[in-house]
Amino acid sequence: MSVSSTRNRNFYRQQIMAIVICWTLIGMIDALHTHVISDGLILRRTKVYQFSQLFLLGSISGLFSGLISGSLLVKYLRRWSRERPFGISILINTSVTTVLNIAITAITYQILIRVEGGLSTYHDDAHFQAITLLRSPYFVKSIFLWVIVSLGTFIVLIVNEKYGQGVLLKLLVCNYQKHREEERVFMFVDIRSSTEIAEKLGHVKFFRLLNDFFTDITDPVILTKGEIYQYVGDEVVISWSMKKGIQYNNCIRCFFLLQDAIEQAAARYQERYGLVPEFKVGLHTGIVTTGEIGIIKKDIVYSGDVMNTTSRIQSVCNKFRVSILMSKRILNKLNLPANLYPLKRVGVIELKGKKEKVELFTFEKSILPPPKTSPYAFT
Secondary structure, X not given: OOHHHHHXXXXXXXXXXXXXXXXXXXXXXXXXXXXXXXXXXXXXXXXXXXXXXXXXXXXXXXXXXHHHHHHHHHHHHHHHHOOOOHHHHHHHHHHXXXXXXXXXXHHHXXXXXXXXXXXXXXXXXXXXXXXXXXXXXXXXXXXXXHHHHHHHHHHHHHHHHHHOXXXXXXXXXXXXXXXXXXXXXEEEEEEOOHHHHHHHXXXXXXXXXXXXXXXXXXXXXXXXXXXXXXXXXXXXXXXXXXXXXXXXXXXXXXXXXXXXXXXXXXXXXXXXXXXXXXXXXXXXXXXXXXXXXOOOOOEEEEEOHHHHHHHHHHHOHHHHOEOEEEEHHHHHHOOOOOOOOOEEEEEEEEOOOOOOEEEEEEEHHHEOOOOOXXXXXXX
């Protein structure tokens, strides 16, 4: 198994583990809350009730709910939701995970009652006590709790997909109305020969291709802890904090994961559009001003020369016939093993209106073959 594949699996495991931990804690807190507000009512309704039993119930049901529903959310339902209306996605995801959580809680109730009471599986008394407890207002409270928990978890996952991992926490604890400076890594990804492709396919079919392309590159961005900053026509701007961008060479791994994602979907693109989209990438880093702008439609924006420079770097990929161009500045901050990432210096560009020059590099295996008679080959 490749290092990249292992890290991808670890990323999903981390997300699932975070859900398991949070839901287990929620189950514990719910058990404590139920014990306090019941004032002995549950004890009078059932013969085997103890607080330790209820606390164990909350812990176990929260753990298994997080493990089963969390895995379903992270690995399958979230991906399924990307091609569905947001309202439908919320309804389906919340309903499925809530039903699972309630079923797990109900099963755990019955098992614990039978174990604590030393009763057989089919004992009438065990069945009666379980039904009594499941009909109590405290179980109804648990149903509403898991609806809220399932909804909240799904929204957090969606927000993380939209803005990047950790941005929701920043929105909650940071004041973006007061702008600040920070160093970030930026990657500009642009589809090659998009004008010709649009003319060939027509604007409706081209829009579908763009949507498929942006959908396919989402997982690589998430797996490398990046943030999709914005879509501009057929271009997508990806960003990382400096720490996350250089950690495990995430910004570089993202490029190769993008290539893998499109290659794996090549047959689908050929079937739908008669072509497989190719893309070019510019990678750079620098200081930006970060802040929230707008009143009616607020947004977090990055402003600075690094944005123009990265766009310029990406725009000259065709000139040097490469799939990716990186500035020396970003390479100086990375620790790239030469045997895995053989580099090639390709040239220097001058920035319009400035004396600054940017030295550019690429990977040897990203250099494109000689051009064909047509700038883009349709099949």
